[in-house]
Amino acid sequence: MELIKPSFGLIFWMLLGFGIFFFILAKFVWPVITQGIASRNKKIQDQLEEAERVHAELGNLHFKHEQMLAQAKAERDDILNEARVISEKMKEESKIKADAEAQSIIADAKQAIQMEKMKAITDLKNEIANFSINIAEKIMTEELSDKQKQEQLIEKWVKESNLN
Amino acid sequence: MIYKKYSHWLTGLFVALFMVVCSLSLQASEDEGFNAGPFIIEHITDSYGWHICGDGDKSVTIPLPVLLVDDGHFVVFMSNKFHHGEAAYNGYAMGWGDQKGDIVKLADDYTGHLEEGVVYPVDHVCKFNISITKNVCALIISLILITWIFLSVAKQYKLRPNQAPKGLQAIVEPVIVFLQEEVIAPSLGKNAPKYTPFLLTLFFFILFNNLMGLIPIFPGGANLTGNIAVTGILALITFFVTQFSGKKEYWKDIINTPGVPWWLKIPLPVMPLVEIIGVFTKPFVLMVRLFANITAGHIIVLGFISLIFIFGQMAPALGYGVSVVSIFFYLFMSFLELLVSFIQAFVFTLLSAIYIGAACGEEEEELQLTE
Numbered sequence: 387m388e389l390i391k392p393s394f395g396l397i398f399w400m401l402l403g404f405g406i407f408f409f410i411l412a413k414f415v416w417p418v419i420t421q422g423i424a425s426r427n428k429k430i431q432d433q434l435e436e437a438e439r440v441h442a443e444l445g446n447l448h449f450k451h452e453q454m455l456a457q458a459k460a461e462r463d464d465i466l467n468e469a470r471v472i473s474e475k476m477k478e479e480s481k482i483k484a485d486a487e488a489q490s491i492i493a494d495a496k497q498a499i500q501m502e503k504m505k506a507i508t509d510l511k512n513e514i515a516n517f518s519i520n521i522a523e524k525i526m527t528e529e530l531s532d533k534q535k536q537e538q539l540i541e542k543w544v545k546e547s548n549l550n
Numbered sequence: 551m552i553y554k555k556y557s558h559w560l561t562g563l564f565v566a567l568f569m570v571v572c573s574l575s576l577q578a579s580e581d582e583g584f585n586a587g588p589f590i591i592e593h594i595t596d597s598y599g600w601h602i603c604g605d606g607d608k609s610v611t612i613p614l615p616v617l618l619v620d621d622g623h624f625v626v627f628m629s630n631k632f633h634h635g636e637a638a639y640n641g642y643a644m645g646w647g648d649q650k651g652d653i654v655k656l657a658d659d660y661t662g663h664l665e666e667g668v669v670y671p672v673d674h675v676c677k678f679n680i681s682i683t684k685n686v687c688a689l690i691i692s693l694i695l696i697t698w699i700f701l702s703v704a705k706q707y708k709l710r711p712n713q714a715p716k717g718l719q720a721i722v723e724p725v726i727v728f729l730q731e732e733v734i735a736p737s738l739g740k741n742a743p744k745y746t747p748f749l750l751t752l753f754f755f756i757l758f759n760n761l762m763g764l765i766p767i768f769p770g771g772a773n774l775t776g777n778i779a780v781t782g783i784l785a786l787i788t789f790f791v792t793q794f795s796g797k798k799e800y801w802k803d804i805i806n807t808p809g810v811p812w813w814l815k816i817p818l819p820v821m822p823l824v825e826i827i828g829v830f831t832k833p834f835v836l837m838v839r840l841f842a843n844i845t846a847g848h849i850i851v852l853g854f855i856s857l858i859f860i861f862g863q864m865a866p867a868l869g870y871g872v873s874v875v876s877i878f879f880y881l882f883m884s885f886l887e888l889l890v891s892f893i894q895a896f897v898f899t900l901l902s903a904i905y906i907g908a909a910c911g912e913e914e915e916e917l918q919l920t921e
Contacts, residue, residue, distance in 0.1 A: 388595050388650050389595055392778045396779040400689065404787070407755065416750055419726060423727060
């Protein structure tokens with residue numbers, strides 16, 4: 387029966403020992419540990435939230451950056467386009483100008499050529515006129531020297547004029 | 551890593567050591583007949599000295615102080631004066647028969663060897679006996695050890711606040727968190743912080759002493775949590791904590807249990823009677839469950855060890871042969887006991903938390919879920 391008979395001494399020491407033990411643990415150990423765990427949990431939670439916030443901010447920043455980059459690109463494209471258009475225009479203008487100049491030069495040249503040509507033609511006409519008069523004079527003088535031939539010629543002219 | 555490297559050597563050493571101990575014990579037991587019953591009882595009950603090894607006069611026992619208050623005098627002497635119950639000192643002797651386990655005062659202040667067959671008249675049993683017995687010694691050692699462990703763990707939280715747990719802290723912390731989140735919080739709800747220190751203390755006290763009880767040699771080996779006085783006090787503390795935290799609803803539910811037909815209450819108060827008995831059976835069951843589980847485990851282990859000596863008495867070779875089987879079963883039981891140590895500590899704490907939670911007026915539904 388010793389097995390299930392609680393002994394006084396053990397009850398006494400158990401109450402005393404467990405009491406002191408509980409006192410020490412409840413005063414110096416459990417509050418420290420539970421608070422330590424709770425504070426660490428809080429810290430981890432806070433840091434997770436912080437990380438999330440920073441991540442979101444970073445995303446936002448990234449977005450902004452992207453936006454800025456896109457804007458800059460667009461601006462650059464605009465500027466380039468504008469430059470291209472201006473240069474095109476300038477090229478076009480200069481071409482038109484050069485064409486016009488060339489045209490005017492050509493026109494001038496043509497005019498000059500025309501004038502020269504006219505002059506030459508006039509000269510040539512005069513020359514030819516003189517020449518033909520000279521020849522005609524010579525022929526006339528040759529032809530009209532004999533009577534028969536004069537008659538023949540007159541006859542021919544009359545025929546021709548009749549035909550007309 | 552180091553353990554892995556030397557594990558073969560350690561195992562070999564352990565086996566060799568065991569064989570030596572076995573053979574020494576076998577030789578010792580050959581002298582006088584081996585009786586398993588008293589052998590087991592002797593190992594699971596309390597004693598005035600801490601028996602290490604050997605038998606009779608050749609035994610090695612750590613003497614522990616005997617403290618008595620007798621006739622208003624404070625009496626102190628070492629337990630080795632008793633010579634394992636075979637001698638008396640200043641009239642004090644270890645009781646026998648019905649007084650087994652107590653210290654008795656003999657009629658005359660007799661000092662010396664107690665002869666067998668001679669009747670020594672007993673004057674009285676020393677009632678106020680606060681001797682440092684084997685269990686008290688184990689209690690003190692384990693309390694100092696756990697206090698030291700937990701103080702050092704608590705120091706870690708102060709030294710390295712908000713850092714990842716390390717070493718002992720990393721072993722203890724998951725258990726504490728588990729208890730807080732799975733046992734204490736669901737059972738006690740908003741009252742949890744108030745009872746957390748008690749329940750955690752309870753758990754670690756039971757667990758540590760269960761484990762100490764599994765160690766076969768000196769600082770362990772005392773069957774502390776398998777002692778009815780120890781489990782009784784633990785249950786009693788739970789009982790008082792429960793009653794003192796009882797709210798009006800708790801008492802009202804005991805007197806006038808809701809959800810029960812009226813005829814169970816009115817002419818004959820069957821239900822209130824059952825409820826009132828229940829108030830006392832709950833801690834009683836707590837006490838018996840822990841005591842029985844731990845003691846039973848020790849008895850089985852000791853039974854297997856006893857088998858070696860019983861067979862050894864028939865033939866030494868048979869004893870050696872059986873020892874192989876016995877050791878196998880001993881190891882198996884030890885692992886089982888390891889599991890039981892945790893389970894019993896957990897169950898005691900869980901049930902305590904549920905009882906206290908019920909008294910505090912936590913919602914019934916929540917309690918049923920946890921149960």
